Amino acid sequence: MKPSGMALALYTNFLGQSPNWYKLTIIAFMFLNPLVFIQNPYVAGWLLVIEFIFTLAMALKCYPLLPGGLLAIQAIAMGMTSTEKVMHEVSINIEVILLLVFMVAGIHFVKDLLLFVFTKLLIRVRSKTMISLAFVLMSAFLSAFLDALTVIAVIIGVGVGFYAIYHKISSGKTFVDPHDHTVDHEVVELSRADLDAFRGFLRNLLMHAGVGTALGGVSTMVGEPQNLIIAAAVGWDFAEFALRMSAISIPILICGMLTTVVVEKFGWFDFGVRLPVAVQDVLIAYDNYQTSRMQAADITKLWTQGVIAVLLILCLSLHIASVGLIGLMVIILATTFCGVTDEHAIGHAFKEALPFTALLVVFFAVVAVIIDQHLFTPVIHWVLTFDGQLQLAVLFMANGVLSMVSDNVFVGTVYISEVKAAWEAGRISREQFEMLAIAINAGTNLPSVATPNGQAAFLFLLTSALAPLIRLSYMKMVWMALPYTIVLAVVGLLSTVFLLPEVTHYFYSVGWIHHYVPGAAH
Template sequence: MQQTMASALFKNFLGHSPVWYKLAIIAFLAINPIIFSIDPYTAGWILILEFIFTLAMALKCYPLQPGGLLALEAIAIGMTTPDLVLHEIQENIEVILLLVFMVAGIYFLKKLLLLSFTKLITKIKSKTILSLAFCVSCAFLSAFLDALTVIAVIISVAVGFYSIYHKVASGKSFHETEHNHGEDEHFESLTRTELEDFRAFLRSLMMHAGVGTALGGVMTMVGEPQNLIIAAKASWGFSEFAIRMAPVTIPVFFAGIITCVAVEKMGILGYGAKLPAAVHQILSDYDRHEDKKRNNRDRAMLIAQALIAVWLVIGLATHMASVGLIGLSIIILATSFCGVTEEHALGKAFEEALPFTALLCVFFAIVAVIIEQKLFLPVIDWVLSFEGKMQLVMFYIANGLLSMVSDNVFVGSVYITEVKAALNAGQITRDQFDLLAVSINTGTNLPSVATPNGQAAFLFLLTSALAPLIRLSYGRMVLMALPYTIVLSLVGLAATWYLLPDMTQMLYDMELISHHVPGSEAETSGHH
């Protein structure tokens, strides 16, 4: 009976995760208190490595559970305190509100976004131009929305296309299987080559879209969760954040666009696959079918969503309220004018973001350990020992390398917290802090496209229902991201060295941005 119960407990622990992974987490939990009792500093670093391991192994088990267990144990054995964790969460409440309300708000604008992307894919014949359109539109949307939300919409579009194809391949009409995501045995009426070409086509589009979210996400304070953390620490509003990032983000954006065209033209690493003619016909027929059955109520809903999207852009650009509260206004307006009034219908909108919101709170617990144990102090002191441009470059490289293997939100929040502490301690000037904040933001956002670990949007794509349908594995994502990783990282590095200090000075001279004086109203309110 004891053995049976122990076996059942072990099977329940972390569910379907591999046995070796479960044993690794158990081993971590067993050794941490022992090491902490001997050497707290070493125990802190081991905890960070263990947490990064759970992020890297996200496909084996969502990091909230194993990472959360490590964080709970850290609090229990005294590596940090619940009060400090709560303080870190309160410091970053805007980020949490962004994830809770903004991502849910965009869910109610999905019909408009789905229609837009369907028109793109059916009207544009050239694969290169289509790839460019997906990359640029995702960049634009991510600059004003949230990269996670944008990729969620693109996944919905791709799953929709795949299911439409499946319906016709199965000999069914468009309305018969609205949500059927079939597998190979349902495709008897179409060739294996056609199916593989369609999968390759969708894979390349999804990768271009994912990179697009990174290109746009780095530009504004709402593009990625860590951007908002950095903006809050630096007391920057929406416009100032975008202007300060521009010396790095604008050259990187154009480099990304050139890379998009180049990989499609050369047809390397899985790019260049074209949409089979038969599949294009199916999707075009479906689009016409949807247009015909659209009634006045549907059109009124689309018009309402378009007007709400305009308000969203204006609200964010003018910084009328905190990002999360603007997201809440989107939920209220979109549900009111689109007829969504049942509680269970509202609940679906929050499903995408809440697991990541919970994971973010676990991040803050690990950040609290880093602060309590002063783990990053030697690293920060070493990087701060460099001066001028070299200091900016070292921060960019340090953030970039860590973001490739870990999560960029975690890395960005840790580094900006430590650099803000250095500013408060008088180790750096306010102007140098502003430059370092740009370096940290671009360092966490650009090289992190290398792996799905680095960007939440990439991880979301990899763990979605779409990935197995189009045969998008971890290894294939890393390989397809490689050209973008090399180009974006190097162009970002070059811009940090050659353009950032001089162009920032030029922005000061043109009075597009102004110097923040520590302790002043500008410093505390975020206005200038």
């Protein structure tokens, strides 16, 4: 092959099916970075951070692990950080990595129970407002103890299953007939209006569920990966983290549910679409069909998974062990007592979490660059020029804005590292450090619902097989999330500034939480 042909093939293979403009942009970054680094390492460091955020924002064009990983490798090669520093960041955040590896895989083996619960909920509750509230509450509760991606994956599975069933029946077929639900040419003309309404109904429920994962995810140390990083930095266990976050998580949950009721009642922002009667009849008939086919082994599996789910919640609440080890326990118990003995079947459970785990290690490489090049030091110094409640407000907003366009794990990791360094240097008190940690946690979890980039669960939904079937686009998600974005950002900010200090002081006064004593067991 001629050299020109090989060069063309190399360019074609580079980042695969990504658009040409995206490929050229990444190549330009790779050429630009060394030139800027020679002139000014600090500016080069910020340029790298901006480029990395760009890869996160363009996640739909190419999974960020590829271009972000290239940027991280180049940064290490140029001397912006070292592999030792990256390993240090990985080692101090090993609990987060184990959470992603084992907990997500563990929940995979109790999916049958979650699918069963959501299925019954979908067909038994007739009021659209009540079923919307139920999806918000269940998603919030599950996300407080489990992984948001897994919760959304379960709901997507339910949505795809029911969409496929009605699509098949509306095409004139029976439950057992083969059918392709991705094309509409076989759908009977009289059923098309019901099918469009069903799509709108599923869009509503999926967006409510996505917001529910944010409402629950903010409240506990296992709700989102960055929560675990923040809890480890401050030294809180599961119960103390949940108690301290209650000043924000409880008002947020209440206002989030009120928002659900309002948008459903008034039909704002494309909500309020009801399930057509014809569709509900089909779904009930299918559920009866499936229930009649259940055997004793299937029912036993559901009860077993229920017991394991309760055990999981108890272990997390009592902080029996590290979150990752509890996830491994779930894997062992669920596979043992549900009869999953094949290595490939077990390995399949790990596929969902490992790409994001690899991306998280790349995050830590970028964090290492930020620390070594002191990139966020001026920003933190600026935040620390404020005092008291104003300092909390500024940090909440700084985290919130960046989390809308970037990944909240990345943002939370960077800010908690810098704020902890400020506390260790004696620039802020321990009590203020703890409240700033809560502000960071709230800032990364709540305003980030504005875009799919900010919430991993939203991005997972957007890139799922269900999104094109129900006509759920990027801008549709932004529009439908807008009322929640406004409410969560405003209520979160007000709770952080005014309610958090008062509630924290009250908890100290009654002895529910204790002042930090250096060198003492915490």
